[in-house]
Amino acid sequence: MLAKIYSFGLQGIDGYSVSVEIDINNGLPGTEIVGLPNTATKESKERVRSALKNSGFRLTPKRITVNLAPADTKKEGSYYDLPIALGMLYATEQLASDKLFDTIFVGELSLNGELNRLNGILPMLIAAKEAGWKRIVIPKANEREASYVDGISVFAFSSLSETVAYLSGKSEAKPIAVNDVYSAFSEHRACEDLKYVKGQYAARRALEIAAAGGHNILMIGPPGGGKTMLAKCLPGILPDMTPEEALETTKLHSVAGVLGPDVGIVTERPFRSPHHTASRVALTGGGAAARPGEISLAHNGVLFLDELPEYDRGTLEILRQPLEDGKVVVSRAARTVEYPARFMLVASMNPCPCGNYGSGVECTCTPAQINKYMSRISGPLLDRIDIHIEVGGVTYDDLSSSEESESSAVVRERVNAARKRQTERFAGAGIHCNAQMNASQLAEFCKVDAASEALLRTAFTRLGMSARAYTRILKVARTIADLEGSGSIEKKHLAEAIQYRSLDRRKAL
Numbered sequence: 001m002l003a004k005i006y007s008f009g010l011q012g013i014d015g016y017s018v019s020v021e022i023d024i025n026n027g028l029p030g031t032e033i034v035g036l037p038n039t040a041t042k043e044s045k046e047r048v049r050s051a052l053k054n055s056g057f058r059l060t061p062k063r064i065t066v067n068l069a070p071a072d073t074k075k076e077g078s079y080y081d082l083p084i085a086l087g088m089l090y091a092t093e094q095l096a097s098d099k100l101f102d103t104i105f106v107g108e109l110s111l112n113g114e115l116n117r118l119n120g121i122l123p124m125l126i127a128a129k130e131a132g133w134k135r136i137v138i139p140k141a142n143e144r145e146a147s148y149v150d151g152i153s154v155f156a157f158s159s160l161s162e163t164v165a166y167l168s169g170k171s172e173a174k175p176i177a178v179n180d181v182y183s184a185f186s187e188h189r190a191c192e193d194l195k196y197v198k199g200q201y202a203a204r205r206a207l208e209i210a211a212a213g214g215h216n217i218l219m220i221g222p223p224g225g226g227k228t229m230l231a232k233c234l235p236g237i238l239p240d241m242t243p244e245e246a247l248e249t250t251k252l253h254s255v256a257g258v259l260g261p262d263v264g265i266v267t268e269r270p271f272r273s274p275h276h277t278a279s280r281v282a283l284t285g286g287g288a289a290a291r292p293g294e295i296s297l298a299h300n301g302v303l304f305l306d307e308l309p310e311y312d313r314g315t316l317e318i319l320r321q322p323l324e325d326g327k328v329v330v331s332r333a334a335r336t337v338e339y340p341a342r343f344m345l346v347a348s349m350n351p352c353p354c355g356n357y358g359s360g361v362e363c364t365c366t367p368a369q370i371n372k373y374m375s376r377i378s379g380p381l382l383d384r385i386d387i388h389i390e391v392g393g394v395t396y397d398d399l400s401s402s403e404e405s406e407s408s409a410v411v412r413e414r415v416n417a418a419r420k421r422q423t424e425r426f427a428g429a430g431i432h433c434n435a436q437m438n439a440s441q442l443a444e445f446c447k448v449d450a451a452s453e454a455l456l457r458t459a460f461t462r463l464g465m466s467a468r469a470y471t472r473i474l475k476v477a478r479t480i481a482d483l484e485g486s487g488s489i490e491k492k493h494l495a496e497a498i499q500y501r502s503l504d505r506r507k508a509l
Contacts, residue, residue, distance in 0.1 A: 003087035006104050006133075007080055008124040009073070012290070012337035013251045015120075015127030019069040020080055022087035027063030033084075035068030038076045047078070047109050048085045055113035055160050060092050074335060079118060082107030082137070085160055086167070097167040104128050104136040105163075113160040117141035119257040122250055125149045135175075137163060143176055144264035145254060148247070150178045181243040184267045191271065192232040195407040199398030200226055206389040206500060208411050211237045212418035213479030214433035215472075216323065216345040216384065218308070220502065221391030222359035227348035230391070231304045234346060235269045236408035238302075239419045245300045248340065252299055256292045270301030272343075276310040284318055290330045290337045295322050298343035308347040309376040316381055319345070323384045326436075342436075345385065349377075359393055374503075383468040386435060386476050388502040418482040434479045439471075446474040452491045459498045473497045 003022045008015045031045035045066070053059055066084055068075045083105040089095035106124060108116040121142040128136050129152040138146055140156040147154075153175035157163045165171040194204060203219060207230055210217040219227045241249065249266045253259040259266070274282060274294045285293030295303055305311060322328045326342035351357040352365040353373050365373075382388075422433050425445060431437065437445065448456065460470055477489045477497040486493070 001091040001093070003090040003100075005083040005087045005090075005100060007083040007106055008104055008128055009075055009079060010077070010120045010123060010255060011073075011335065012339060013120075013123050013255050013292070015124035016073070017128075017131060018075065018080070019067075020083040020087055021067040021069065022084065022091050023065045023067075024060060024088075024091045025063050025065075029061045029063065031064040031066065033066045033068065035066075035071040036074045037068060038074065040078050041068070041075045041080060044078060044081050044084055047081055047111065048088065050111040051081070051109040051113040051160055052085055052088065054111060055164075057089060057094055058092065060088075064088065077118075077120075078108035078116075079106050079120075079124075081109040082115065082160070082163065085109060086163070089164065095164055095168060097169070099135070099167050102133075102135065104133050106136065107139050107163075109160060115139035115141070115158055115160070115163075117261060119259075120255045121145050122149065122247070122254045125152065125154065126247070126251070128152060141261065144262070145250070145259065147176055147179045148181055148184070148250075148265045179264065181246055181265060184246070184265050191234075191236045191268075191408075192229055193236060193408045194233045194411055195404045197226060197229060197233065197405055198401065199394045200230065200391060203227075203230055203389055203391045204405070204411075206387050207234060208237065208415065209476060209479055209483065209500075210234070210344065210346075210387055211411075212415045212483050213386075213422070213475065214344060214435035215386035215476060215479065216435070217347070217387040217389065218382075218385045218503070219346075219348045219389055219391045220351055221348075222350060222357075222361070222393055223355045225391045225393050227391050228306060231273075231302070231306075231346045231348060232271065233408060234302050234344070235271050237412045237415050238269050238344075239412070239416050241267060241269060241300060249300050252292055252296055252339065256297060258297065270298050270343075271304065272298040272301070273304040273306065276305075276307050278311075278315065280312075280315050280318055283315060284322075284328050285330045285337075285339055286332065290332050290335060292339045293328070293330075295319065295328060295341045295343060296339040299340045301343060303343045303345050305345070305347040308349040309373055313376055313378070317378065320380055320384060347385065348391075351390075358390075379466070380468075382503055383466050383472070386472045387500040389500060390502050414483060417485075418479065421482045421485075434475045434482070437475055437478075442471055442474060446478050446489060448474075448477075448489050448494060449491070452489060452494045455491060455494055455498070459501075463501065465501070469501060473501065476500060 005020045007018045007020050009018045033042055110116055122145050125146055135153045137155045140158040143156040155173055156176050166173045246265055246267055272294050283293050283295055322341040328339050328341045330337045352370045354364050356363040477493045480493040480496055481489050
């Protein structure tokens with residue numbers, strides 16, 4: 001007897017429909033799974049067999065063939081355990097239900113018949129809804145994640161037996177309640193607060209500008225100056241994520257398996273800080289399953305690279321294209337997957353190998369050692385970092401002062417106001433902040449007067465800037481003007497933006 005059950009698989013962060021066909025015939029007892037299954041998928045036959053037996057169902061001593069269609073697409077994971085088991089029960093006449101054929105089934109079975117939590121449920125649900133499906137069955141452990149998708153009835157069960165009881169009409173079940181995405185947002189942010197940062201007024205200003213315009217930022221200074229703390233404060237002054245950003249971020253985290261069991265949806269902007277020993281695959285993503293890497297997990301948030309020159313140069317160079325395009329393409333022998341990677345890059349570094357150059361403490365490095373240290377970061381990568389800011393040491397008076405600086409909440413109000421102006425400016429353009437402007441938008445929104453143009457010409461010539469550095473200065477100047485509520489870029493805005501190219505100035509000396 002033949003059975004056909006519907007399920008879903010994953011390609012990147014997108015779900016796609018999979019037909020699970022089960023055919024039972026006379027022959028040597030055994031189960032064969034075809035349709036390009038990977039190892040985890042092939043092992044379904046053993047899990048399903050044990051789950052059926054331990055759930056009290058009859059095993060058939062016949063030849064069972066399972067086909068996962070489309071047969072030319074690689075199937076990965078354990079998503080198909082539940083539909084395979086239900087198809088076997090239907091084919092052996094142990095289950096009869098009309099719901100079998102208008103429902104999506106996704107689930108991994110343990111040997112005792114329980115349904116285990118899976119990664120990637122959210123993108124499957126969204127894809128199933130967009131494909132027109134009205135009902136889906138998932139593991140109960142994924143209930144919180146699934147509750148933020150409306151337009152499709154989601155039934156969550158803890159075991160194979162519960163699923164069969166529902167399908168056969170022996171028990172009643174209601175779809176899980178849908179939660180409003182906005183209800184998950186909280187006023188509290190689990191990150192450092194700027195009010196605890198002592199001194200560092202120039203760095204605080206640069207951080208505010210970076211947050212307001214979505215600009216990448218590099219902090220240069222001796223150890224102990226507060227670079228890491230400043231970086232950790234950045235998520236606290238960024239605007240709240242939109243529901244669309246929250247769902248997109250959650251999809252990525254769900255696929256990557258970093259979404260906690262108690263987390264239904266990601267509402268705080270990600271802050272990813274990989275160690276400097278991280279490999280290229282760890283950053284970009286990959287492996288046999290082409291999973292997302294750190295730059296994708298930082299999507300809609302912050303990627304913090306501490307001690308930037310300590311990273312392998314080849315590893316750093318792979319950041320160049322994602323910083324421009326906002327996406328990364330992971331190619332493997334079996335498939336090619338595209339992941340979003342629109343993040344803010346925040347990096348920090350010492351001014352020299354010993355870290356004391358320009359700090360007032362004796363530097364033990366030779367000029368050749370300093371040049372070699374600085375050359376670990378290529379010019380094309382530096383060009384893609386909009387703001388370079390020098391973070392000096394903190395004075396004793398600053399440290400001992402009981403006066404609190406501006407809190408992150410206060411700074412965030414100004415950032416939100418600037419971002420609102422940008423949202424209105426770029427309405428319908430598909431971008432959300434100044435850092436994402438293309439050439440035509442730059443020409444339209446970053447016009448300067450004669451005095452400002454003369455200043456920019458002088459800076460460009462004396463500092464030996466590239467064309468990309470030129471556009472970065474204009475974008476930063478546009479953000480500074482937005483923070484002041486100015487409709488046009490003035491000379492003072494441009495002058496401040498030029499000051500944030502400290503490495504260009506150092507190179508010109």
